[in-house]
Amino acid sequence: MSSSRLFKLQAGPAFRYLIPIFCVYAFTVLLPLLISIYYSVRNEGGTEFVGLQNYVALAKDNDFWFSLKNNVIIAFFCVVGQVGIAFLIASFFMTKLLKLEGLHRIAIFLPVVLAPIVTGYLWSLMYNYRLGMLNWLLDLVHIQPVLWLDNPKYVLYSVSVPLIWQYIGLYFIIFLAGMQNISKEVLEASEIDGATWFKKTAYVILPLLKNVMSVALILCITGTLKVFDHIYVMTGGGPGRSSMVMAQYAYNNAFTMSRLSYGSTISIGMLILCALIVLAMSRWIGGGGER
Amino acid sequence: MFTRNRKMQMLLIVLLIASIGLIGCGKNSSNGNGDGETSADKIKLTIGHFDVDENGALFRDALEEFRKEHPAVNLVEEAVPHDPYRVKMTTLGASGELPDLFVANGSMLIDYIPKGYVGTFNEALDQDPEWKNGFLPNSFDEFTTDGKIYGVPTAMFSVHVIYYNKELFEKAGIASFPKTWEEFTTAIHKLKDSGVTPIAMGNKSNVPVGSVLFGTLADRYTGTDWFKAMKEGKAKFTDPEFVNALKALQDLAKMGTFNPDINSIDGDQARTLYYNKQAAMMVDGAWAVTNISRDAPEDVQKATGLAILPAVPGGKGDPLSVAGGSGWSLAYNSKLTGAKKDAAIALIKKVSGQEYGRKKIENNGQPPVKVTDYDESKLSPLAVDYFKLMSDKKFSPIYDIQLSPALVEVIYKGLQDLLIGSATPEELSKKIQTVRDTQK
Amino acid sequence: MRRNASFTVKLGYAGTNLFVLLFSLSALFPIVWMLYTSLKTNKEFSLSTMSLPSSPSLVNYSNAFNIGNIGSAIFSSLLNTVIAVPLIIICSFIIGYFFSRIEFKGKQVMVMLFLSGMMIPIHALLVPLFVQFKWMGMLDNRFTLILPYIAFHLPVAIFLFDSFIKGISKEIEEAAYMDGSSFDYMMFRVIFPICLPIMSTVAILSILGTWNEFSFALVLNKSSELFTLPIWLTFFSGQYTTDYTGKIAGLVITSLPIIVMYLFFSNKIMTGMTAGAVKG
Helix, strand or coil: CHHHHHCECCHHHHHHHHHHHHHHHHHHHHHHHHHHHHHHCECCCCCCECCCHHHHHHHHCHHHHHHHHHHHHHHHHHHHHHHHHHHHHHHHHCCCCCCCHHHHHHHHHHHHHCCHHHHHHHHHHHCCCCCCHHHHHHHHCCCCCCCCCCCCCCHHHHHHHHHHHHHHHHHHHHHHHHHHCCCHHHHHHHHHCCCCHHHHHHHHHHHHCHHHHHHHHHHHHHHHHCCCHHHHHHCCCCCCCCCCCHHHHHHHHHHHCCCHHHHHHHHHHHHHHHHHHHHHHHHHHCHHHHC | CHHHHHHHHHHHHHHHHHHHHHHHHHHHHHHHHHCCCCCCCCEEEEEEECCCCHHHHHHHHHHHHHHHHCCCEEEEEEECCHHHHHHHHHHHHHHCCCCCEEEEEHHHHHHHHHHCCECCCHHHHHHCHHHHHCECCCCCHHHEECCEECCEECCCEECCEEEEEHHHHHHCCCCCCCCEHHHHHHHHHHHHHCCCEEEECCCCCCCHHHHHHHHHHHHHHHHHHHHHHHHCCCCCCCCHHHHHHHHHHHHHHHCCCECCCCCCCCHHHHHHHHHCCCEEEEEECCCHHHHHHHHCCHHHHHHEEEECCCECCCCCCCCCEEEEECCEEEEEECCCCHHHHHHHHHHHHHCCCHHHHHHHHHCCCCCCECCCCCCHHHCCHHHHHHHHHHCCCEEECCHHHHCCHHHHHHHHHHHHHHHCCCCCHHHHHHHHHHHHHHCC | CHHHHHHHHHHHHHHHHHHHHHHHHHHHHHHHHHHHHCCCCHHHHHHCCCCCCCCCCCHHHHHHCCCCCHHHHHHHHHHHHHHHHHHHHHHHHHHHHHHHHCECCCHHHHHHHHHHCCCCCCHHHHHHHHHHHHHCCCCCCCCCCHHHHHHHHHHHHHHHHHHHHHCCCCHHHHHHHHCCCCHHHHHHHHHHHHCHHHHHHHHHHHHHHHHHCCHHHHHHCCCHHHCCHHHHHHHHHHHCCCCHHHHHHHHHHHHHHHHHHHHHHHHHHHHHHHHHHHCC
């Protein structure tokens, strides 16, 4: 009963904390966003109001939907690759079988600290047809070199791998922090009951981490739907449009093609689609979780 | 305990206010006492350019000289490499916050001129006939709208030159550079059989193939008249001559003419293939004369010959034309007046006059001015060859300079699709025409 | 039966260790490769991509220090990070706390507005923000970048704090409230320390974000003394287009400070996380 008063907003804290911070955010993010929406309903050059014309063009734009499809595919790979593998490895850390835990933790997290452009450039060197590490490895086992970034059939996989490689550590750390917050008694009880690693992970840890899992999934999906830097450095969306993603498409329109209005339209469209996807996702992950 | 909270809270508020406040105050202080006092009586002139690499040394030296000659001018360079430069200029252009002087190409000017951001040169040029008459014919074409000149060219060159290795040609059993399209494709097959890549190009940014190869190839098929008609809306990209040009490019790719990683490496990496004799030809702009003369091994330099694409069967274009012209110019902000404007014009004269032209040509460059008294012995043999090659050629339009950026991106990105076989020439031509139709 | 069981345990033991070991190595190797390749000459690199440098040389690095003003670039990056990151942590903690604990009108809308910040591609806001900053006279200044850096890192950080605080039992505050402590005391002295594990995650993410940010740094500032490290890197790579090892050295220079910092603090980060676990 006492909690209801305790957790009601009072004027003091609101004016001291909530409002100033929100104003900073509104000034730096929301206001530009409004300006961006304003651009999207004007013609190129900004001379007249064109209503939703740009949005109609966007809805008909084959290339935009194609890049959305690429985004969704990359997001799928990243959910499986980043969140899935990270969870698996974090669960190994709970088995007490692992030696050198500390060193592994440091190593797995290390790629996270690199700048996206550094990762992108590093991997484009590794993918290099003539000098790359991957073709060097293939050569050792006498396999023909592969055109990792030139072949439209593989390029989408090729650009996903560095993303996965870089960010596994982040989700790994998030899971590990979550798992270490599970009370020891619960885990010990399950061990006494003779639960195997699989059973313990699937039936004890996973349900308790539902909240953490949904955080990880939403971070991963929003992150990969707006992915830009890696793709920009490695392929620029190419060859052709094979690895084009929405953010790159918006960038090309605004900065390469000088179509600021249409570029803004793409970004707003992207924001709406991302919001819908995330909304659907969080509904699906479980109504109860958010309360 | 209580004081700790207060501290935390105060810290937060102070930091927030400070971070906003400092921006405002900092502005004043940097204007007020930063460089303000020393340059109060100086004319501050900002210049935006992207000549930050080795090829830009000459330009930077000229700016340095200008500083010495004009102690009253405080010349501030806002230089970043080419790709970020374009992003920066788009952003600045969106708000009219352009530097006093800046390097711009024709298609950037198309964007700025209607907004009234750029000043004209007509008056300055008319006042100084010596300067005006020093330029090569047509060198102002790309920067002129309705008779008004908005930019002074910084170079005039062919964007299409085929650099080929005579030794590798001989080894493959090709006596001289092919003169017909049929001979050209036969040569490509022969080169391929001899184990080298026929043509090395780096098309990661999707500009090179479109600019240095396709522009000229398309002109061979369509002729320059078609291009002019297309700009006036009287010809279409779906016309058979343009589609044939796309087909010819796709056929070249299918033949295995190019290095397989053409779309994932850049121009410099492609040049390395040529330097290492892994490739028999490379197609590049005239600027590569400078690169080869500086970076290529001696034997490759000696073996290098220059050529252009041969005539194509049934082509309407002049086989002696190459895509070229003056791509980049120096423009000035229309806000400039009085002494500032005079200083700006003086600087532009400095980097487009006879003396700079002579230096440029002696450094294997291609100035936009007629240089008569240069020392030919300072030129690399390749540069001499280049001027010989160009003596009977005329320029056809460069796509990425004459067309709007949106159209250029669609064509050039589409060419990548064509090279990897994920679009047919017919599909691509329709897509390009759709974008063309949305413009005016 | 018993022997069988111990065999599975051994297999599980070996399997787990091997799997994680291979994984750690694959995470580590590209970075190690980058470090040692930067000590090779370009010629050596083109002859053999993978080999260790036969005679390690620092020539790539000495070249790097001749280009632009790397010292001032490091200083700018450092300054931005040092000012922005603590502010990001405090602000996002506060908002996260309000979102997870306090009921108020319009909270749903505010949550939505902050969450939408996670989905905006920053390039969409580049031009509008520039126009706005120009209008406010806030361009080209030592502190110009601080505000965007704080604001753009808030959404993810708030999201992390919010979901973490939701997992903390409310009884802790109720007990404190009974003891008569103020709102501020509760928030900063009771809950803030409990958030240490997620705080380290937020800290890392925002340090990386501010240190590596490129687009705003390019557009909002123009004076060369305000260039940050990522901007410097583009100059560097513009200079060495064919020099792979030179370029790699440039990558190392931008990454090394942050790698060293990470290795230095990794112990703190890890203990921070277990500290959260102890509280149960």
